[in-house]
Amino acid sequence: MSPHLFTVLFLIALGSTLLVKTGLMLRQIRHVRAHRNAVPGAFADSIGLEAHQRAADYTAERVRLSLVELAVSAVFVLALTIGSGLQLISTLCAGLFDAGSIAHGVALLAMLGVISWVIDLPFSLYRTFVLEKRYNFNRMTPALFVSDSLKQAALAAVIGLPLLTGVLWLMAAMGAAWWVWVWAVWLGFNLLVLLIWPTFIAPLFNRFSPLADEQLKHRVESLLDRCGFRSKGLFVMDGSRRSAHGNAYFTGFGASKRIVFFDTLLDKLTPQEVEAVLAHELGHFHHKHIVKRLLVLAPASLALFALLGWLLSQPAFFNGLGVTQTGTAAGLALFFLALPWFTFALTPLMSQWSRRHEFEADRYAASHTQANDLVSALVKLYRDNASTLTPDPVYSGFFDSHPPAAVRIARLQG
16 A cells, blocks of 8 residues: 555645534634623523623634644644654654563653643643633642642653653564454453542542532432432542542542532532532433443454454555654554544534433433423533633533533423
């Protein structure tokens, strides 16, 4: 197969994705701005014009920042591939370790990760200390930002480097079917993270304290009994250390499941509303949404690893994407640099599937609590988190994992 074919296919995928994403983002900005001066009728009694305009401005600024990130990402990927940047990194690492060795591969992927982090750092800083601060969401201090970054780097080194070493060893030692073994390790690693995240990793970044409000605790435990749900505890997370955004979530897998409330959420909602939000999250477990996603993810990822196994046997794949010498680590890097541009077409399908799950969870919540309590909780969250009430329908259909506010609330009230 000709290297030029890989080059052309990659440029088509990157260019079309860049074009479609840019068009959708510009649509979102125009649509939100066009509806900035009128609160939708369904929210006229609950959200004021000032809050609606603040959400519109916040949404537009976030999308504009995403546009810049998209452009930088495209340039970065082109520089690494067509511009032979990845080949340059490989050559630099060959000066430290024998080319083709596992140490060389780990060094190449680690250096690529560091460079990617450096490229992303200005956006993280701007988002946190300029954009989020402008809308009074940021609570993060520079010291906490540095602390989080150092902890993330330490985790990447302690967990990521041994994992990369194991993967590269399997690729070298397991023959033509190495991709089956690597897939099994990857799947097992993801399940392990679900298991250990609540008790070992999350506490490195946040403090989790048992829910102290006895009235709310009793209400929540009664809901759990009605729904036949068991967890390892009810916890409040100090989300207010970093952001004013409120949320609640389940974490863990199997016996390690935990229910976590952001302290900011508890400050904003009544006990009845917290119960309704929790019932929605229980709906995801009742309908086994996590299990269903894993059942789709497992065969889909197996197919991708099979594709990777084939591509690594094609010198034209490397040469067409700017790498002159074949190698497992360089092949991994090329594959995962190119993959998002080829799979973008699946985004609306995954978003639609996710929105269907949200509707199912809403129906479950309405059957175990008062639907009006969930509606009032959602309205408060939309208002306080500055979520736009008027997204562009096409943009929302592509990207939004949750249904638009008006559609979601109409179904709950219908």
